[in-house]
Amino acid sequence: MLRTSLKTLVSASALTLALGAYGAPLELDLPAQPLAVTLKQLASQAGVTLAVDDRLVARRSAPALKGTFAIDEALSRSLAGSGLVVQRSGDVWLIMENQPSAALDLQAITISSDLVSTATEGTGSYTARAVTLGKGTQSLRETPQSVSVITRKQMDDRNFTSLDQVLYSAPGITLQTRNFGDHQYNSRGFELGADAYLVDGMPGVIHSPTGWMTPDTAVYDRVEILRGAAGLLVGNGNPGGAVNLVRKRPTAEPHFSVTTRAGSNDFYRMDLDGSGALNESRTLRGRALVAYEDRQYFYDREASRKPLFYGIVEADLNDDSTLSVGLRRQTSVTTGYSIFGLPRYSNGKALDVSRSTSLAQDWNRHESEQTEVFADLEYRLSDDWTSKTSLTRAEGGFDQRSALPQGAINPATNTGSRLFRTLYRNDDVTNTGIDSNLSGNFEAFGLRHTLMVGGNWSREGQYSKTANINTAAGAGAIDVFNPNHQVLARPTRNGWTAVNDSTETRYGVYGNTRLYLSEPLSVVLGGRLSWYEYETEETRTGAKAGNRQDHEFTPFVGVIYDLDEHWSWYASYADIFQPQSDYRTAAGSLLDPAVGVNYETGIKGELYEGRLNLSAALFYIKQDDVAAADPSGALCDTNIDGFCYLNSEIQRSKGYELEASGELLSGWQVAAGYTFNQTSKASGGPTDYQTPKHLLRASTTYQLPGALNRLTVGGAVSAQSGYSTDTYGPEVSNSGRAVYDALATWKIDQNWTVGLDAKNLFDKKYYKSVGELRRGNYYGDPRSYMLTLRGEF
Template identity: 45%
Template sequence: MKGALINGALSTGMRAKALPVLVAGALTALATPAAQAQQQAAQMDFSIPAQPLDRALRLFSEQSRHQVLFDEAAVSGQQAPAVNGRYTPREALDRLLSGTKVRVNGARPDVFTLTSVGQPSGADAVTLQAVTVSGGSLRDPTTEQTGSYTSGALTMSKMTQSIRETPQSVSVITRQQLDDRNLTTLEEALAQTTGVTKTARNFGNHKFSIRGFTVDDNNYLVDGVAGIVYAPVGWLPIDTAVFDRVEVLRGAGGMMLGSADPSGAINMVRKRPRGEGHLEFATTVGSWENYRTEIDAGGPINAAGTVRGRLVTAYQDRHYFYSGTKSKTPLFYGVIDADLGQDTTLTLGARHQATNTDGYWLFGLPRYKDGGALDVSRSTSLIQDWNRQKGQVNEVFAEAEHRFSKDWKARLSLNHTEVDLDQRVAIPAGGVDRATGKGSSFSTLYFNNAHVKSDGLDLNTTGSFQALGGTHQVLLGASWSRQRIHQKSVSLDADTAIDIYNPDHASIPRPTRPDWDSKEASRMEQTSLYGSTRLQLADPLHLLLGGKFSWLKYRSDDGLTGKKTRDYEQKHEFTPYAGLVYDLNDQWSVYTSYADTYQPQSTYVTSSGKPLDPSIGANYEAGVKGELYGGRLNLSAAVFAVKKSGMAVEDRASAGNCPGSLASTLCYRNGSTLRSKGFELEASGELAPGWQLMAGYTFVTSRDDEGETISAETPRHLFRLSTNYQLPGRWNAFSIGGGVSAQSGYSYPAYDDTSVRMGAPGRAVWDLRAGYRIDKHWSLALNVANVFDKHYYSMVSQIRRGNHYGEPRNVMLTLRGTL
């Protein structure tokens, strides 16, 4: 019999009478059984629209904080009426089931069991069998419509597991959190995530870091498929309107990534069609002429509901807090699910996203030559009014899933993405003399054009089996990706002084682009075979083992001369993964794990002419995780150590030209090691009825071989909080919330030829939110970011350039409707 459990793993054990939980300063206690019985009988507010019964039961479970046990086949195809008003949980559930062939068979604290009846006329009821789910395998990872700040399961590893079952630190930015905080880009979402910090890099193609290591393009996945994104948080920020959630793993993710930094893995999970018809609308008006509209619509396409579709479109037209810059970003996303029989589902989808930024600002502000921050307004920008960046992403994808049985399925995913990017900018550079205000100038006029094609394929099968008295899970798969980049650029010398206190945005006439003086064509291809298993060694003990064999080829050629410029290859590199999870009881577990990644260095050669071995990034971690209120609240605490060893260093003992190296005439050896260590705390989900929270604290230190930090922009102390509380009783239409991002200060040697150390002081940036539900269809929310108008630099880079102010206080008003 196929069963389902709403908002939590099925358990016949009694919940603890009282369990104090301390994470990030929050203390809560579970109610005693007597109090639970009182809560069950008490009336509460329900707001459940008419919809398919399975969806209605999920909302009922979320609003009542009760689990519901039912047979999926019994509720399939049945509609539930709307339930609005104050009822006891039992009264509300009876109203949901009225007119259906399902009834309440029995109840115990926090749990209702449903019964199927043969005919509406009252034939004999058939009691459902209790369904015991090992490891929560029937958890639903989808977060939209749950109202939750946590997820019932993760899918980035392709074996669906809960957060508690995953022996590494993981955060989930849910659909509700994205909406509540107005996080409309992946960049904004990651900036509110535990342990993630942003750094100024690469001609404005900014990067994030985790545990001191860089999150590069290879660290991103889309629906579990790696190698198919380009500059997703830099030049071409991805709009989050297309996502159900973003899963963030901290530490090496070799099982998912293979060749990558040991920083983490970020999995973006696309929205899929829903079983019921829906039309959702949101429009936002914000400071600095920031306007945005979203429409999300879909549902069954045919009468049988075997073909379902969804269309998401968004358009944003905005100016920025710094002068002279504005952008327009249209988005279109469409996806169709089609059931090809009872056991096979085919998915087809496409996304088009464009960005057109006038007055594009590439490098930010310089600093005074003594390392101090400029004494200028936050609206100051060093642009020319002809600066521009235009980019677009066109993506198509397909997926086929076949279910062999209730325990085994196979999935094939295909992705093709094309990116076009065109830039023209005047580049400012130069430290400023504090006394005279001089020293900065437009030194270069830069033109850049890139065309990127990315392809990805993943085939895997997952399942579970019984053996030796336990239930075990298995994953086997293969993946392939290819990315081809054609890039052209040209620079013109300029020497136009900048009055830093009164910059002129029209001091240089718009130049005519000369012929390209640099062209490069590069191609990276990765192939991998992977497998993992989750073995139940004993009732409370699970062993996770896995590994990935990877093959990588990279080559780049000079487009003007045809000469090969770089060429390296890595064959059958193995990245292992191991974890051990011990369940203390139904709610708490302890774990330890090891995972690694690699990065090829065969472009360098040793003194003997042998390609250099890859560097290896390893993550060691141990922790404790809690899953309370049937999975509605997840808690975790972890200690970790990350090491990236065998990095290329110059072999000074072998002077002279090195044979066979395209990257350098120097010889190299494996030698350098980077290290970081620390601990993390996180709480996510429902802290109390109506109170959603995502809070995380990270302490991390790092060092290289010389004892310097490996990532100065990664502060030792980092705290992130997002929360929202829906008021009870007669005030139920109102909600209040907000968040804070706080971190300690940092400093590091400047990149310029000076011994001056610089950095940024510690800061705490607070946000507020207030919401009002007008009726069951419409709601209004007011978000105030940086409510205390904190003056700070969000990124600090060099004396000559690369320093960016954080946003001043700003306001956004959002109207949402559901029809």
């Protein structure tokens, strides 16, 4: 049994570091910190090869080490009280469970520096050793595009529980609030639509992830964000990027955590997360997570309740195959639901009302539910080749009713806004997806290369019923300076005014290879052949519409040159197509898809044995054949707004990005990114006026040394330049701003940590998103506090 478990142990993760003399004593001054971090630092300083299963050290802490130690003594002190021991055989130091009967058999062990665990949970780090966006496992330095990773440690430090919070803090990502509550995020000036989101690398299996059905991030180990065209990953979409949500996995070692939070605006939340082996041999592992959130908001009337369950079981069927099955169940009930924000003055000026102002009626309501089941089977064909097949099925929907306010405010009379309509909407949504791929290494011409091939299929069905009830003339007037939340009686819905049944299917085959032309120079070649079909029917009238794209090819080409052992230069080309199913020409034909291309070059650095990642990138994006209104003014009843369209618009985006993530010094974590971005359209103006020219997102924590090593302090800043538009008449603008956060945590003992988090520390009053004169303007959160108590066992 030991022979098998050791093979699995080291194959799962091996840290291979430069060998050196490890007899010399080490001068150490390490703080109390996650065990994985201490082990990496010891191995690096001593110059030894350390083999360790990340699942063994995850969630464990190491005590402070200060003084002069031999490497074996330092390792033993680090493992004290953990139930783990260190054994040495030749040049290898192996961390394993303390089993007296264990006999070390290195003939059963294969140590490979290519096999690196990607989990960020338990590492205590603001950077990731590798990403899985492209199905395989690659370090950030080996990826010839701009990628940011929001790790589990970042999410925990900043108390992020929703995908919205994660994206709003990410480098290069901006908020574009949309009507009806289904807001979007932009990357490099282009919208990240629902088709840009993946779960464990699978596209097309999540609906409205930043709007009506946003997932709770407690179930994810990390969020990987690629900026630029991602056709190879998602098939179709805009050229802004892609977001991959990576689920938490079971651990072999028993672990339990409890997190309680209480904060401003009556925010209360508790998370319970348990994981561990389910049998003695640890070939069967499980994890269960439950959470419950009850909160109100800084604006009046709105409140929500959000229960969550997540469970996953992982089984080693034999030495070479692992099966995982899991379930996520999430619901949300929101009362006082507000979806149109605030209006502006008719001259374009912003309202200076209280940030607590809401125009919602008390009977507004939004309910959503999601049930997701998933499974994946990984088969290790050999030391070099692995196949993986994944299945996901998600069912859910939402039900909402809301009185819709709109109307610019007359600055002379302070009137003009009214509840013009009530919307009832009920959607049932299903998502089904399958992905199967084969990845591995091969040797040719004396060099080692990589190859990955696969295919996937997904289908989303949406059955949407809506009823719009217009408010009677002269009724529904609302005073934005002193709103009455009961000014309009809830109207009775008599049936549905529109019922649409739509299906979106996409499938394709893909592949990429990294070919080494020499030791430092490699070329990445990839491509995807995609099929796309969209069908919709208005079931009351029988009216049908649809779109189909066959064998659309999206290539990818990248070049990576290793300047030295730490730095690489890269350049890449990627493209993507976007179907335009909602638009027809005057002749009645569907528009061709828009095609976006992304050119990028940059430098990436990986320092301190991968604990710090640095990057600088230049990019240029062009999207051709974008839908634009027919200048002849021709009308098309089949289009969403009644006008005919042409493939005549061209959109461009260019700029540069700087990013750093990881450990600058011992105990000092940082995640920071600066983006300079200019966008334009051939017809004039920017592609998205809410994309600022300058954007800075940065967060940091520092664990104090010495006697104060139980204290960690940190902060964050989100700063951006202003923007303006005259799209809706008088100029609408939003000035630049900088918003600061702060945090502090105190480690009470080996198990318990207490923390205080302050958002918008200086209580900056600003609009986080600016829309039209009549609606769509949203204040940013005022200063708020969060007290957190976390236990790890």
